[in-house]
């Protein structure tokens with residue numbers, strides 16, 4: 782089984798999700814077996830304003846460990862990530878980063894702010 786540990790900059794408790802990458806897709810948004818696919822299927826509501834189609838940055842996550850078990854970022858993903866608030870060298874779009882290894886242990890951090898949340902905050 783692969784494992785994703787999900788940590789939240791918001792301070793919400795860590796979630797540990799175990800799954801078999803061979804069983805992807807787990808729901809309908811994002812690439813099959815992507816971090817977004819796995820998180821949504823397990824009740825972690827990662828933002829995904831474009832529906833997981835590599836057209837926004839709201840699914841931005843920071844991969845702390847296990848990045849080598851993920852599919853490589855495409856040029857489109859890299860271009861979009863450049864616009865993500867709080868970009869780091871290990872940032873990925875959750876809807877595009879597919880877990881490839883069966884025994885992977887991946888740690889991702891969900892940033893406190895996405896572009897959507899910033900807009901919502903300004904409106905408040």
Ligand code: FES
Pocket residue numbers: 828829830831832833834835836837838839840874875876877
């Ligand atoms: S959900 Fe829009 S780029 Fe991932």
